[in-house]
Amino acid sequence: MMGRNSGQIDLFNSMIFERLMPKDHLLLKIDSILDFSFVYDLIKDKYSNITGRQSKDPVMMLKICLLEYLYNLSDIEVVSRIRTDVAFRWFLGLNLDDDVPDDTTISHFRAKRLGEEAFENFFTEIVKKCIEKDLVKTKRFMITARMSLLM
Structure with missing residues (x-):
């Protein structure tokens, strides 16, 4: 079954995040520009509505893949x-x-x-949107999208 994060960050955590994160942080910019909710409709057929334990939120999982790309991480x-x-x-x-x-x-999801x-397809679309908004440089775009499948 497809899991979803509540999307709610409690007040205590919200205050910490607000104080520690720079206002011009790349991830704040990406979050303000990209709406990842389209992912739920596009992959709902990949999850059972009846059986199985609840999965990790697919939007969170794709965001993790984006973090790997942006910061060149395994x-x-x-x-x-x-x-x-x-x-x-x-x-x-x-x-x-x-x-x-x-x-x-993460690797199972991917x-x-x-x-x-x-x-x-998902990842390419997300990175294209980041490139269009001049948030991501195009140097590593095609190579990393393919290579991240091997990690």
Whole structure:
């Protein structure tokens, strides 16, 4: 079953994030420009409505892949950064005490849940939007999208 984060960051965490995150942080800019909610409709057929345990939020999982691209991180490295980086947690909609997906969950989502073609289509669209808004440089665009499937 497809899981969704509540999207609600409690008041305590919100105050911490606001004080610690620079107002011009790249992730704040991306969040203000991109609406990731389209993902739910596009992948709802990849999840059962009846059986199975609840998955991690697919929007959060795609955002994790975007973090890997932006910061040139592996699955293991991005998990480590999510645990300690306030900006990463804020971008993913995680409170400071929320659990972080492990590296195998990320690779399973990318390779098995979405599959290579769907992942590449989603990811390419997200990165294109970032490039159009001049938030991401185009140097690594095509190479990294393909390489991240191998991580």
